[in-house]
Amino acid sequence: MFERLISYLDSIKARDPAPRSRWEVLLYPGVWALGMHRLAHWLFEAELFFLARLVNHISRWMTAIDIHPGAIIGKNFFIDHGFTVIGETAEIGDNVTIYQCVTLGGTNPTNGKAGKRHPTLCDNVIIGSGAQVIGPITVGERARVGANAVVTDDVPEGATMIGLKARSTLVPAETWLREFIPYGTPCDEPCEPDLGRIEAMERELAEMKAQLEGMKGKQTQLPLDAPAASRKSGTDS
Structure with missing residues (x-):
């Protein structure tokens, strides 16, 4: 367990140049929110719904991050800063990064998936500040959603989505194969094909x-x- 915690803190340091040590990372609201969500999710799966909601409520009060106890979250999930909302049926893969003021919101299911109202984020996805990812859609592996984009359709693997309503910039594979791009929308790389x-x-x-x-x-x-x-x-x- 201790080794998993060290690995998690190191994964955050690799994506954020601000902390000087692991001790600083331990103070991040996103780390606390995820830790309390693990407990709330365990209670939720045990059908102790009131206790799960109570833990969720305390976590939201402490961190300004609202993760529904039913959300499924993989390894090395990093919420940079706070003010993020993640819905009940959201599914998040490994090594996903979300910046502040992001919503993984829900709509009525329109694709035949009973009860699925919130997005699925595959591995290594990056969601920029203020983005809204809405509905039972899938954001493909290594895709990036730019700041303040509104995404309501499936996102192909490796695509970068910008705008309202979001559209793909068709970033070449050699661009998105890099391990990590902060904020999802780089300023020093070509994003538009023109x-x-x-x-x-x-x-x-x-x-x-x-x-x-x-x-x-x-x-x-x-x-x-x-x-x-x-x-x-x-x-x-």
């Missing part, structure tokens, strides 16, 4: 500006001994 076209247009614009400057330079360098008539005729034209 970025190459924009760079090509900028290069063409720079070349046209250089050619224009060259033409202006030639026009201003008239010979000083040119006949006045030719200069005058050139001016009249």
